Amino acid sequence: MIRHIVLFTFRDAEGMTRGENARAVKEMLDALPGKIPMILHSETHLNAPDTDGGNADLVLLSDFADQEALNAYLTHPDHKAVGAFMAARRQSRAAVDVAL
Numbered sequence: 001m002i003r004h005i006v007l008f009t010f011r012d013a014e015g016m017t018r019g020e021n022a023r024a025v026k027e028m029l030d031a032l033p034g035k036i037p038m039i040l041h042s043e044t045h046l047n048a049p050d051t052d053g054g055n056a057d058l059v060l061l062s063d064f065a066d067q068e069a070l071n072a073y074l075t076h077p078d079h080k081a082v083g084a085f086m087a088a089r090r091q092s093r094a095a096v097d098v099a100l
Contacts, residue, residue: 001040001100002064004073007056009092021089022046022057028082029060035078038069056094063100070097 010021026044033039042062047055064070073079 002067002070003098003100004060004062004064004070004095005098006060006093006095008058008060008086008090010057010089011091013089016089018057025082025086025089026058028085029058032078032082036073036076038064038072038076040064040069056092067097 008022008025010018010025012018013021016024023046026046029042029044033042040063042060044061045059047057062073064073
């Protein structure tokens with residue numbers, strides 16, 4: 001099993017605040033398990049209010065059967081659509097894929 005962990009930081013962009021962009025992306029990511037069958041489990045969490053402004057805004061935790069399933073997710077059109085939405089809104093991204 002592979003756990004895909006991604007931290008995102010957003011910026012004010014596209015007429016939305018940093019927080020609004022994070023919430024919009026969270027909604028999109030939360031919809032992916034119903035569209036992409038290789039996702040075994042997925043959860044997203046926003047940074048707690050009133051915490052350090054240097055923290056990441058959003059974390060994605062998702063599980064896949066193996067590297068092949070993760071690769072299929074990464075190239076899936078619905079995943080790509082979220083990435084396209086994020087392109088102008090994202091300030092940074094950091095990821096780690098953990099073999100469980």
